[in-house]
Amino acid sequence: MDISTTTDAPPPTPQPPVAEQKRAARGATRPGDRIFLGLSRGSGILLLVVMAAIAVFLTYRAALAISDDHGNFLTTFEWNTNLTPPSFGIAVLAFGTIVSSVIAMAIAVPIAVAIALFLTHYSPRRLSGPIAYVIDLLAAVPSIVYGLWGALILVPHMDGLFGWLNDYLGWTGIFSWEGGAPRSMLTVGILLAIMILPIITNVSREVFRQVPRMHEEAALALGATRWEVVRMAVLPFGRSGVISASMLGLGRALGETMAVATVLSPSYDIQASLLNPGGGTFAQNIASKFGEATPLGRDALIASGLVLFVITLLVNGAARAIIARRKEYSGANA
C-alpha cells in the first residue's frame, strides 16, 4: 500500500539515461535481491517437492497394501495383516479419530475462547502476563507426558464422572457404562482437549488483542456494556481467527499419537457408548502396530496414514472455505 503512494511523487532529480532507467524499473539488479529471490523461490518449490514426495510415497505403498487386502479397506472391522489372507480396514480408526477429535473440540474451543477473552479484556494486566506464560508452558509439554499423566492420574479419577453420566444420561446409549476401567473415547477426548487448549487459546488471544481500539471505543460510546463490546466488536472481528485457531487444535487432535496410545484401551470394534473402552485412532494404531509389523503390515499402516492425510486436508479445506466466506464480515482484513 505504501509503495504505490510513493510512486505518485517522482523525486525532482535529473533524469538518468534510458538503459539505467529500465534496469531500475526492473529492480532485480543487486546481488542481494537476486539471492533473496532465489532463496525464497527455492523454499517455495522445496515445500511443493516435499509434499509431492510424501504423497507419492504414501500412495505407492498404500496401493501395495490395499491390493493385498482381502477385506474391504474402508469397512472391515479388523486389522489382521499377519493372517493369511490378510484382512484389514480403517472403519474403526476413522470413526475413533473423528469422535475423539470432536469431543476434544467441543470441550476445548469454548474454554479456550473464554480464556483468551479473559486475558485480553477482563483480567488485570498484571495477571494476564503470568497466565499467558503458563499457557505457553502447557503447549511445550511433550505429548507422552500428557499420556502418562492421563493414564496414571486422569483415568483413575474418571470413575466419578462416568458413574454420574451413566446414572443420569445412560438412557441415551451414548453415555452408558459397564463399569470397566474408564480408558475410553471420552477420556481420550478430555485429554486431547487439555492438549489442544493452549494452542487455541494463544492464537485466539493474539487475534482478540488486535481488535482495533476504535471499534471497542465506538461500542462503548454507544453505551455498550463490556459483554456487549465483546459480543458486538471483539467476537465478530476475531471469528475467522478463532476458526483458524480451532483448526490448528483440531490438526493436533487428529494426529495425536502417544497420549492416545497410552490412555485408550484399543479394540477393533465401534462402541456405541463413549464410556466403554474400545475403538482406536489412526495415529494410535500406527504407533501400536508398527513395532512388530511385517512389510505388508507397514504398507497397511501407511495406507491408514494416507487416509488420515486426506481427512486432515479435507478439514483444512473446510476451514479455509469458512474463513473465506466470512471474510467480508470480519475486520481481520480491513
Place this chain on the structure above:
Amino acid sequence: MMLQRKNRLRALSLGAVAVTGALALTACGSDDNGDGGKASGNPSSAAAGSIKCDDAKGQLLADGSSAQKNAIDAWVKEFSRACGVQINYKGAGSGAGVTSFNQGQIAFAGSDSALKPEEVAASKKVCKGGQGIDLPMVGGPIALGYNVPGVDNLVLDAPTIAKIFDSKIKNWNDAAIKKLNPDAKLPDLKIQAFHRSEDSGTTDNFTKYLIATTPDNWKYSGGKAWQAQGGQAASGSAGVAQGVKQNSGAIGYFELSYAKDMTTVAINTGAKTPVKPSTDSATADIAAAKVIGTGKDLALQLDYKTKAEGAYPITLVTYEIVCDKGNKADTLPATKAFLKYIAGEDGQKVLTQNDYAPIPAEIIAKVRTTVDGLS
C-alpha cells in the same frame, strides 16, 4: 512496530528454548556413550574376571525381542566392562530383529520365536556357506497378575483362564472359579482382563499355551496380535501391569519382572499342587522341552501340557539368532565371546537376578558346543 519486535523476541526465545532443549537431550544421549567409553577404558574391573574376551574388539550391533532386552542389557554391562566391546541391542521387536539380521545389518538378533523356513532361506544370503540358527538363551515365565481384594491364593486352570480372557466368565464369583478355589472369599466383582494393545511375543506365547491346552475354549488362530473380543487393552507389559494394579477386579499377563508387587495366579496343571510362576518353575518346564531344530539349530518345542510337579506351563523361551557359518569376520570374535559368556554359568546366573529363567543344563550344554563351533 512494537508488535513486530515482540514477535521477534518471542521467536528468539522460542528458538532459544528449542536449542537448549536439544542440547539437554544430546547431553543425555552422550551421557550413555561416555559411560560406555569410560567402562571400556577400564577393563580390569571386578566381577568380570571370569569373562573370556579372546580377541573380541570393536562394536556389535544387535536388535530384536524386547522380552529379553533387560537380560541383554545386564549381560552387556558386564561384558563391555570386561572386554571393552560395545554392544548396542535395540530391542525393537522380534520381527524387526530378524528382518535386520537377514539384511546383514546386525551381528545377531534376539527373537521370541524360532526362525520360519522362509526366514532361514533368506538368511543363507547373509551367512555365506551357512544359515541362521536359533540358540535358546533366555527363559521366562509369563505371570498372570491379578487384583482382587481379599483373595491371595488364586488358582486357575487353562479352560478358566481362556474363558476369562475371552469374556465368557465375567464375574469373580463365577462357579468355575469357585470350584478351583473352594476356600477363597470370591467377591461379586466384574472381571477386567487386560491384554496387550500392540503386537507382542508375550501375547503370542500366552495364546499358544491356551491353544495347546484348551482348544475348545480358545478358538483363535493365535499370533502376536490379540484376537479375542472384550476386555481392556494396554500398551506394553508395563501398561498391562499398571492397569492391573490400578483396577480392582483386573487380571493380566506379563513377564515375571513386572509382577513383583502383586499377587500372581497359581496354575492348576493337573500336578498335585498348583504351580506359581518363578524362575525355577519356568526352568523346570523348559527342561521338558524337545529340541526340534535340525543340525546346529536348537529351536525348542515347549510342553504346554506338562503335569510335572513344580513346572510352570506358561513359559517363553527367547533365542539369539546367528549364522552357524559365514559370520562377518570383523564381528565374529566379539559375537562368539559374548555368546560364550551369556551361555556360560556366570551369564546364566545373571538371568535369575533379573527375573528370567536360566536354560536347563542339558540344553545349555548343547548351546555352548554350538557357540564354540561358530565360524
